[in-house]
Amino acid sequence: MTTPDHEHQPSTPDPASRDRIYRSPLGILGGVALLAIVFWLGIDALVRGESRTQWLALAAMILIVPLASAFTLRPAVYANEERLRIRNPLRVIVLPWGQIASLRSGYSNEVVATSGTKYQLWAIPVSLRARKKAAQHADRTAAKTNAAGRGGGDRAPGGRGRGFAASHGAADAHGPMRAETDKIMDDLRELLENHGEAESAQGEVTVRWAYEVVGPAIAGAVLLLILLAVG
Structure with missing residues (x-):
């Protein structure tokens, strides 16, 4: 790093x-x-x-x-x-x-x-390990976001669940994880x-x-x- x-x-x-x-x-x-x-x-x-x-x-x-x-x-x-x-x-x-x-x-x-x-x-120097870790983190974040979007529960205005909105808010705030x-x-x-x-x-x-x-x-x-x- x-x-x-x-x-x-x-x-x-x-x-x-x-x-x-x-x-x-x-x-x-x-x-x-x-x-x-x-x-x-x-x-x-x-x-x-x-x-x-x-x-x-x-x-x-x-x-x-x-x-x-x-x-x-x-x-x-x-x-x-x-x-x-x-x-x-x-x-x-x-x-x-x-x-x-x-x-x-x-x-x-x-x-x-x-x-x-x-x-x-x-x-x-390039760290292939750090890149792989960042890619895995992005995949996990995307999976959680998709799961929250498909899930039930309370729905925020616009027809989307609060979990979906919260997940997207966190993603927007921090951006995608990338290698240093x-x-x-x-x-x-x-x-x-x-x-x-x-x-x-x-x-x-x-x-x-x-x-x-x-x-x-x-x-x-x-x-x-x-x-x-x-x-």
Whole structure:
């Protein structure tokens, strides 16, 4: 499940500069647990191991820590009235709304640029289990509503039973149950629809590699290969 938050930029109070931030709490929790295990094993090897073991542990940590952080803690999606900024594990993609053709949800959530290029939203993972649960809830609600509509008892004005009216009132008040990530995609589609044609939402798509992740990971991999090669 992914939760929204808000990020305020101190330079201006204008609503267009306020970001909605979407991240995956489960991803963050998993990343913290994974990094805790890596540091625990790595530090133990550095403290108790022999010289070669210490170097192997150091190289492994230099390789694993940035990659583990990149795929768990780093992913985030920032959305405001001007653009969508996607912070994926190894890249940062900035797409003005005017450059976005659609937002798709299948087995993964992704953005399709007007050029046809697709970018996956790592911070908004699809939960098939949550979708199934939402669908089952909708089926149960529909069944109860139909049963109330066919049932006897007191009837409200218009010829329908009070149970029918109450059921529909509850459904109208809360709307259909949906998976959390599907709700987030609905929010992003609404931003696209409302601001896709705005002058402030035009521009070029920019893609930047996360060298702060790639650099240390490559260094750790090279050091690890050298240590394994020399035996």
